[in-house]
Amino acid sequence: MKRLVVFTGAGMSADSGLATFRDADGLWANYRIEDVCTPEALARNRALVIRFYNERRREMLRCEPNAGHRAIAALERDFDVDVLTQNVDDLHERAGSTRVTHLHGELRKLRSTANPDLIVPIEGWEQPLDARASDGSLLRPHIVFFGESVPMFERAAEIAARAEIMVVVGTSLAVYPAASLVRYVRPGVPIYLVDPGNPDTCGIRNPLTVIRKRASEGVPELAGLLRRTFADK
Numbered sequence: 001m002k003r004l005v006v007f008t009g010a011g012m013s014a015d016s017g018l019a020t021f022r023d024a025d026g027l028w029a030n031y032r033i034e035d036v037c038t039p040e041a042l043a044r045n046r047a048l049v050i051r052f053y054n055e056r057r058r059e060m061l062r063c064e065p066n067a068g069h070r071a072i073a074a075l076e077r078d079f080d081v082d083v084l085t086q087n088v089d090d091l092h093e094r095a096g097s098t099r100v101t102h103l104h105g106e107l108r109k110l111r112s113t114a115n116p117d118l119i120v121p122i123e124g125w126e127q128p129l130d131a132r133a134s135d136g137s138l139l140r141p142h143i144v145f146f147g148e149s150v151p152m153f154e155r156a157a158e159i160a161a162r163a164e165i166m167v168v169v170g171t172s173l174a175v176y177p178a179a180s181l182v183r184y185v186r187p188g189v190p191i192y193l194v195d196p197g198n199p200d201t202c203g204i205r206n207p208l209t210v211i212r213k214r215a216s217e218g219v220p221e222l223a224g225l226l227r228r229t230f231a232d233k
């Protein structure tokens with residue numbers, strides 16, 4: 001089976017009802033990053049940050065995977081698939097994808113503020129403001145804030161470097177280091193991009209095929225193309 005790497009962003013979950021970040025009605029049009037998605041914000045106004053991620057979690061639990069998530073999960077029948085996602089929702093997993101690497105954290109986890117390796121699952125949507133980890137420290141969302149390191153990037157880059165096909169869905173390719181993953185694929189490896197908008201593809205040096213459609217329509221269409229082109233070859 002060919003190794004297929006699928007790199008996704010917020011647009012992947014838009015058709016499930018979750019807001020993206022940089023579209024006109026996106027999260028960053030309604031919240032300031034420095035108020036809800038930086039270590040300084042957590043230190044300065046913990047309640048606002050916890051409430052922001054509680055709301056994201058509540059919305060996630062109300063949503064279902066869309067046809068794009070399901071098509072990616074079904075590709076595991078014909079390809080050796082790894083999903084590298086910038087998304088913090090669990091829709092890829094709920095759709096059935098079995099190898100998902102979250103570059104920017106996961107809404108369904110919290111972590112100690114004293115030990116980043118002490119990570120705990122959260123049931124339901126609400127993190128109580130004063131919830132503490134077993135080490136006694138206050139818990140925080142297991143989310144990579146702006147200005148923080150991206151611990152999973154090295155692993156993701158190794159996976160991208162092994163890809164024989166890369167699919168990119170629903171990311172503006174505006175945030176680094178995640179966006180640089182398109183440059184870790186070996187020369188000649190074909191890249192297929194599904195997005196109704198205009199992501200920043202200037203960093204892509206490989207053969208590029210663009211499907212200018214929403215994920216729920218474009219990804220199932222692309223899955224058919226990939227099977228016809230590469231499966232069992």
Ligand code: APR
Pocket residue numbers: 008009010011012014015020021022023026086087104169170171172173174175194195196197198199213214215216
């Ligand atoms: N289907 C597919 N793509 C879509 C859809 C859709 N229905 N709707 C919008 N898009 C596309 C947009 O055209 C855009 O290219 O999804 C992309 C969303 O871009 P962003 O909002 O910037 O989201 P993303 O690229 O995931 O942001 C990266 O930035 O704020 C940080 O940590 C956050 O992981 C996030 C990172």
